[in-house]
Amino acid sequence: xxxxxFLNMSKIGSKPIKIPESIQLNLEDNTIGLKGKEGEMRFNxxxxxxxxxxxxxxxxxxxNQEKKTKSLHGLYRQLISNAMxxxxxxxxxxxxxVGTGYNVKLQGEDLLxxxxxxxxxxxxxxxxxxxxxxxxxxxxxxxxxxxxxGEIAYQIKKLKPPDAYKGKGIRYQGEIIKLKPGKKVxxxxxxxx
Numbered sequence: 331x332x333x334x335x336f337l338n339m340s341k342i343g344s345k346p347i348k349i350p351e352s353i354q355l356n357l358e359d360n361t362i363g364l365k366g367k368e369g370e371m372r373f374n375x376x377x378x379x380x381x382x383x384x385x386x387x388x389x390x391x392x393x394n395q396e397k398k399t400k401s402l403h404g405l406y407r408q409l410i411s412n413a414m415x416x417x418x419x420x421x422x423x424x425x426x427x428v429g430t431g432y433n434v435k436l437q438g439e440d441l442l443x444x445x446x447x448x449x450x451x452x453x454x455x456x457x458x459x460x461x462x463x464x465x466x467x468x469x470x471x472x473x474x475x476x477x478x479x480g481e482i483a484y485q486i487k488k489l490k491p492p493d494a495y496k497g498k499g500i501r502y503q504g505e506i507i508k509l510k511p512g513k514k515v516x517x518x519x520x521x522x523x
Contacts, residue, residue, distance in 0.1 A: 347389075367417065376406070422472045425468070425486055425500055429496075437452065453485075456478075
């Protein structure tokens with residue numbers, strides 16, 4: 331049973347990718363070009379993989395059954411699929427700014443943060459990314475490239491990570507911060523014991 335499992339292709343890699351109507355696809359040798367409402371992306375596919383277009387589907391096939399090839403099979407299938415989804419509807423990450431007096435606003439295409447420093451912090455807009463601000467304490471990072479959206483959201487969060495005692499700072503929407511008890515709580519519990 332185990333041997334039979336390893337002979338099969340990558341489960342993710344073997345799934346065909348549906349090509350949305352809004353996406354223009356260009357296949358040349360081992361390069362795939364994608365163009366959609368949100369921009370365009372290109373991928374160089376490793377030589378151990380082959381791309382086949384069948385009507386409204388794209389299939390990725392392997393040349394051999396080596397372990398490295400199988401992992402590349404699944405990886406590139408997912409990268410292409412994510413790119414198609416992102417070019418149709420942008421990926422997004424939402425960040426919340428928590429703290430008294432902390433806020434964010436758009437300055438042109440860049441973000442201007444007031445997050446407890448003596449000066450405002452400007453975060454420049456990178457290529458392929460758009461920012462939206464909801465209220466004065468939420469930032470929405472949008473883009474076609476899922477990996478880039480996640481990376482930029484992480485860089486913004488690093489400007490002021492949540493404080494361990496009060497939770498003040500920048501966090502992902504829905505992220506739960508485990509707060510440490512402060513000195514007052516510690517002394518009160520020690521006094522009761």
